[in-house]
Amino acid sequence: MADMEYVRQVELTNKVHSELFHVERPQSVKALRDLILECDAGLSLQLQKFVALNESFALNNGRAVSGNGGESDLRKALLSVDDEADMNGFIMEFASKSPPQQVGMMKFEVQKHPIFPLPPVQQPQQEPPRPSEPQQINPRPPYDPHAQGAFGGGGAVVTPAPRPVRRPVKPVFGVPLEVLLQRDGNAVPIVVIQCMTAVELYGLNVEGIYRQAGATSHIQKIKEIFDNDPSKVDFRNPDQFFQDVNSVASALKQFFRELPDPVLTYALYDEFIESAKIDDDNARRDALHGLINRLPDAHYATVRALVLHLSRVMQYSGQNKMNSWNLSICFGPTLMSARQEDLKNTNWQHRALDTILRNALDIFDED
Template sequence: FSLRTDKFYQCFSFLLSVYQLQQEAPRPKRVTCPQEMETRPKYYGREFHGMIPREYADQLLAGVEGAYLIRESQRQPGTHTLALRFGDQTLNYRLFYDGKHFVGEKRFESVHDLVTDALITLYIETKAAEYIAKMTTNPIYEHLGYTSLIKDKMVHRLSRARSEPRRVTFQREERVSFISSPLLRRSALKDTPEKQCSYEKIHNFKVHTFRGPHWCEYCANFMWGLIAQGVRCSDCGLNVHKQCSKLVPSDCQPDLRRIKKVFSCDLTTLVKAHNTMRPMVVDMCIREIELRGMKSEGLYRVSGFSEHIEDVRLSFDRDGEKVDISASAYADINIIAGALKLYFRDLPIPVITFDLYSTFIQAAKIPNAECRLEAIHEGLLQLPPAHYETLRYLMAHLRRVTMFEKYNLMSAENLGIVFGPTLMQAPEQNALTTLNDMRQQKLVVQLMIEHEDVLF
């Protein structure tokens, strides 16, 4: 750490004090019912006392810190209440069971574990309330300079990639667009590269149970509790308190060891994990298609054998960029084209994201051609950088495909029909909505292909 020594020891002493508080928390003491209860649910033990008044439960628990029992509510028969003694008073919580026991969002294998966790939390929050309130005011995360370090590294890498000469695979015809000057000026000024250099990704936090003492990597404080003490990012492994997770910057750096597959993986996650501008599966498939398939009749429309496409998917998941998709492995180029389409279909968030779906659909409905392209361009600028870069690269490729239309019979309109539903999916999986939007989906992709040089 780059903290001064005195500050480090000050923080460390606080960590030990919170850990010590957990060790000092009252231990659960089950108050058992002296008689067998015929109405006792099978998932409760002798701590179940049946339908007893709240006052009687209070008497049974009086004077014993950490004592607990379960009673059935008199006002709402069939519902159960956990009565717990803490701080010289009886606390009552509505108790639930769905295969595990829970009062709030944490779920426990046994009532004893639930009570243990509750006593730890109550004790620490009572003894260290002021300290807990200040935990996030001076986080160690910011002292490490992690955020700025990652951002500088990403900007440098992408700037270097953009400065390299662009390799043009096929000669493209010069044409005069009917688009008016504002869009042309913005395209010429290259407004978008700055946006593309900020490949930010939010952390994918999930509740996690830590074995043994654990400390938050944001505020450097002890993570207390019996289970579900905090959250862990499943992409980069960052461990933080749940309350700290709301303050962590969007600077997740996915760890390849945690990324188990290529297909069905979030696009930004895959790009950042492999340290590339676009998913390598997109680059590799397009490179192979442009090498040997541009004159293939029905390219992207004709399907390859599904079992072979599935084999390509499994190979990418297993071998990553080392996969062999050459003609010696898959002679039919439609297999590679099918695998590329499958990759886009399997994305958990489509290339044109759920959030922007309606933006593009509404843009396609604009009757004026010039305004329609302006609206599509504005939508493109709102895409996450990795999505924008992937879409830009794909549209440039599809534009080159249309240059061989007399051989492959694939016009921009035909490719729009194929790729519309692949790149755009309605947030709500409604068959009627999808059917009604097909024309707009096709038109959006068609226009992006035809005006790729201006829109991107």
């Protein structure tokens, strides 16, 4: 009995280690990379403000600000900065300095005790099992940790079969907003409504809400819930989202990231960027307001609900530290992106959303 429990624990360890190696670690690295790029984008914007103020100060003192090429040297230096290339170069510097490491996932195997042999009843299973033997030993599903592997003491452990991917019954993530509207009849997708409800009930006082990442396993389970039976979801009950409001916030951002066409649409992206560059606050607000009114119905209803929700989050910025600018850093590239990666306009994306959030009640009527 102890031998069987030992084998089961080894198999369970291999399964957990495999999930860490293939799922948890890559997702954590991606989240860290995205956070670094967001910080870099914020720093770049502050540098742009510094350059503008410095040039204004110099001009007020009757000094020239252009270099030999007819452009401000400071501005030229700032435009030459490539955040992503700098980060990749920094990482590669340390890659050459780190000691060689074994590539691939470690696999744990059952070790036979040198003194105490296994009971005789287990001897027929010491040879490597034939392909059909796992089904003969236990016909239960392979993803049950109690049913995986062979129970021999000297043979290699059978690697746990990967858990089959559950095909969404009624997918929500990765589905265009127009399709969700036609299929479900809701102007605002149910996943957006439920996630916003959870945040407003349990997350308004949470420091860093929408900035702090939730648990990857919880986010994945939340996605599966909405992709299969969203009608039974009621996030007024915190047990339904594992008492983890940060995972709800992360799932909401993930929903917007996976949309085939962003909420503020590819078609209007260039116009949003140009509107963000307007210096006058009122003119910039009016230009962005006009573009929002041109959005398709499903996109307009969704962005309206989200912006009014984020406006309520901002009202608690004294506790959660999430003002309009911090929220624009979290949501800007998610709600408004180009078909091709466009890092040079990241700051304008933030400025556009920051303007929309600060003027939420002027742009949208709150029910």
